[in-house]
Amino acid sequence: GWNNYAFDDKFIEHRVRQLHSYLDFWHSIQKVDLMLEYKSVIRGASYSLNAVAKAEGIGEKLSRPPDISSMPKSELRDYNIQDADLVRLIDQKYAFTHLRYELQSLTGVLINDASPSRWHDNLIIRRARELMHVLPTVQPRKDRPELKGAFVLEPKPGIHENVAVFDINSLYPNIVIHERIDHPHFRGQLIPAITRQLLESRAKYKAEYKSTNSPSAYIKQYAYKILANSLYGVLTMPWFRLYHPEIGNSITGKGRSIIQSLISYVRSFGLEVLYADTDSVFVYPISNFKHADWLMRKINSYLYPYSVKFEKLYTRILFIGDEKGGRKKRYAGLTTDGQIDVKGLELIRGDWSELAKEVQSRIIKMVLHNRPQSEIESYLSEIKSKLYAGQLDDKLILAKHITKRLSEYKANQPHVRAARILTERYNVDERAIAVIEYVMATTPESVFPIAAGWDRAKQVIDRKWYWTHQVKPVADRILRAAFLTSKPKPKQTKLL
Template sequence: MPEAIEFVLLDSSYEIVGKEPVIILWGVTLDGKRIVLLDRRFRPYFYALISRDYEGKAEEVVAAIRRLSMAKSPIIEAKVVSKKYFGRPRKAVKVTTVIPESVREYREAVKKLEGVEDSLEADIRFAMRYLIDKKLYPFTAYRVRAENAGRSPGFRVDSVYTIVEDPEPIADITSIDIPEMRVLAFDIEVYSKRGSPNPSRDPVIIISIKDSKGNEKLLEANNYDDRNVLREFIEYIRSFDPDIIVGYNSNNFDWPYLIERAHRIGVKLDVTRRVGAEPSMSVYGHVSVQGRLNVDLYNYVEEMHEIKVKTLEEVAEYLGVMRKSERVLIEWWRIPDYWDDEKKRPLLKRYALDDVRATYGLAEKILPFAIQLSTVTGVPLDQVGAMGVGFRLEWYLMRAAHDMNELVPNRVKRREESYKGAVVLKPLKGVHENVVVLDFSSMYPNIMIKYNVGPDTIIDDPSECEKYSGCYVAPEVGHMFRRSPSGFFKTVLENLIALRKQVREKMKEFPPDSPEYRIYDERQKALKVLANASYGYMGWVHARWYCKRCAEAVTAWGRNLILSAIEYARKLGLKVIYGDTDSLFVTYDIEKVKKLIEFVEKQLGFEIKIDKVYKRVFFTEAKKRYVGLLEDGRMDIVGFEAVRGDWCELAKEVQEKVAEIILKTGDINRAISYIREVVRKLREGKIPITKLVIWKTLTKRIEEYEHEAPHVTAARRMKEAGYDVAPGDKIGYIIVKGHGSISSRAYPYFMVDSSKVDTEYYIDHQIVPAAMRILSYFGVTEKQLKAASSGHRSLFDFFAAKK
């Protein structure tokens, strides 16, 4: 007998059982049981778009499609349906078959039929198609009628059910108690004495674990035999039974390494909830662990542009999870030294434990947002972080299209196309005090809404504008968009923005420290991310709803908007220091800034707000390059970063310190003295050699390099010494004293004694150039950085002398 099951959806997948597809829904009941729900009723389908001149002969097209039916996966239905395609009414044939993989084969055959313009929606994955059609979203509660099949030897869950009727949503996001998710964080340490770790030879010596029940555990290899480590890891996962597994860069390193290593040593990595299945690489480059949600936190950190260095320890410190000064830090390439030395090994264990604690701490910060992003887009948690923002928005648009009876366009291969971008003013060079940054709120989405921009609203013939209550005409480019009715993008964006407004209003009903407030706050952030991605999406050549003219028109309106604001700011007497896309840097005169905001909102019809205030900010004459000191004392460095791959750690450290000295003290001499002190320490051998290692990745086999770059020479020397090197390996090298080219003096870091370091190379090609990226703008020369001390001079004196 069917019973009513109340559950929270985690993920979906499917399998072929007895020549028919079975949808698998992974979930947690509201009383905390892990379950699987099977739906055998759903079938794969796609649409054949009927050519306009064949719409009167649609049944002929249907008959031709039916004749294509194959015994291995017959066409069980072909019927004419009324849809919209780019906003225009169209006829299509919905073609339904049995085996999902056969859809691709039918798609190509159907496209060739007379009267068929194209095959559509054939590339939507079957399990996602189910979620879209049934309006199911991850981390949302549903009630479903299902028959209890009890426990199944094929699934590691409490119960398996067969769905009888479609699930129905129970309530909104905070009116029920979502069962607590079991979360497990892990991190691996690998023994590699030959450069980049290689799973075919290098053992996993430690796996550190921390879970949501507060347990912490270190799994250790038996010296250099790691079979027991992997077996204990498998046992721990199966015993704790996590719903979510988190790591840091785990999709790129930890999981692929464990998968390959387990294969090499003959251990089955049986950690999924589907008996017999092992973790595997899946779409968007994420590792799928069936029945569990594998989340790589690094995917989210990659999008945090304010964090310049994205190592685990740097990110953990930036986000307030763990200070670097309070944890053990060991360079990954020195791990073998600590493992080999019994006295140092305890320190390595503390390092491994600090790593997993930092990872779990990041999960506590990031998972709430990630979960809401998954819920809003409808994309399972393990995929939504790994995919780019364009894909996230696209899945949201695909759900909206289904609800609006719109056919989803195919993804088409296109060449990159350029178009005129945003306004970026040449900055006023120098140091400026008390500067406010004004930011247009969601400028591009609001332009798209105001002017009804979209691929379905664009008008080619001006005479057609009369039919649509007129047209909006983009400045400069002249592209026209109908005034009414609202297009697909305008409707979607209005819904997104209205939903975000509702969520933010709901937030106010709860105390800021309450769980309900936090859920709503994370959801409104997720909605904002999607809305802000809409403009970039239209100009992305991989987009299904690609529209170059739309993106071009939006930037034209954006340029017009910011230039109007700049003109009015100058009329008010505000000094405009810089402008970039949707933000303005002006002197912070409170009353005048208020008038500027009022003008933008009332006369131009767009919202603008104060984003940040700098106590002091320094601009070069270059665009997108400045260093600011915020009111709370934090440094904001944009465009100055030593981003080249061949900078050592010391060079990056020097540049950041110079920027800090310049803005916090205004003392150029102090910055010069700091550099001289670094130079002195370097010459005296007082700088740790680890700060001088330069890392570069081999992109091809050594034999394929025509020119002898330093990292290639170092890699050759590693190979000659018996080390394996391959494309993808990171080569760490040091430049040593001697004659000849720099490349000829590049040696692997572990082969170099500190006395052999060419300190003058590091001074001339690393330290001084990194500092000069900032100091050169104050008239400082390289010679000064190496010379004896001169009289005191501040940067304010410098700019005063320039006037």
């Protein structure tokens, strides 16, 4: 289903209980919420079925009146069939259900009860049985020690050229294997053996996929990848059967040592590491692919038994500092084949307008293609003029999900105010509002819902708000980093 955990399943179970029948049958059905599966792999502003179907180019929902009970049965049937078809087509494209069943086949955990801790619990039980070992019972601990994280080398904000990215192959799983990190009771016979089997199986099906392009082989290798990469997180959970406080810190400690050693080795060639995070390093200047391949072979000889792979080469890359002091990676890079990668800068929330997203994308492209600052400022001046003239109104609509009853919202956020306007002034049933579209406005509530009339909305749009709170902040953040024009704000020493 789509959002069935939050809606359909609860409704059906309520009806089943009312009818006093088929409850056991209902509970025996395996259920997957494909909206949650989609959210785990695709970042987007809206995850409504209609928005996703449109974004994927597979169709859209049929229209319906606010009161669905007033629909003729034939129209209601067609409406539901269309919804089911859209969900089926999304699942066909991404093979979510196929992957779930593959994980069930590998671990023995039903898709209804799937979680990394359950997957690995079953794998460990199987392996322990082969070794004739008895596993301890699950005993959740409250005294979880502090877990020191991965090593991060902060980048220098600004434009850099000829930057190559190298990733350490399956860093944490390989640390478990090569350092024989295990629960003290098993002395390297359990967790390293399971991890090695997962990586070897993945390599087998990955090679098969490359040679045959088989969808089945791709799903299998991806399932093994998920299991191998989720093992570290499971080992740090106090409620996991084989949890031990030293295991997590042993893995991350070795990981920090490896990447710091890698950075020192790269610098010994007169190269610089621009940025590093967990298992990735950004090295410059790397002039071409031959140079990158040479460095990769040198690193692999040095790091053995660990290894790196050369991921890509950026001709130009823009790093933007984290203004909140965090460690989130924020960059945009132009690859040698003309593609632009954007990380940590995506404006994916529904309270970012299409105009803000468009401006950010355009400025990033201009910066990476080395356009002069004067040209970018001219573009922004044109955008500002069109915005204030009302020529960009259709790109100012904001959209947010309503996830609970309006009375349950403690904060009076803009999308909540917009929904309340519909219910209080236009007699719209709040149960019919799944996604609210609105604009920031010059009205007392500072918002106006689109459903109340687009012509009316255009008359009250607060265009100054969009410039000062959306377009200008997006542009300033990129331009400060690209042209290093930022200056620290002086501290206020007296009242104006």
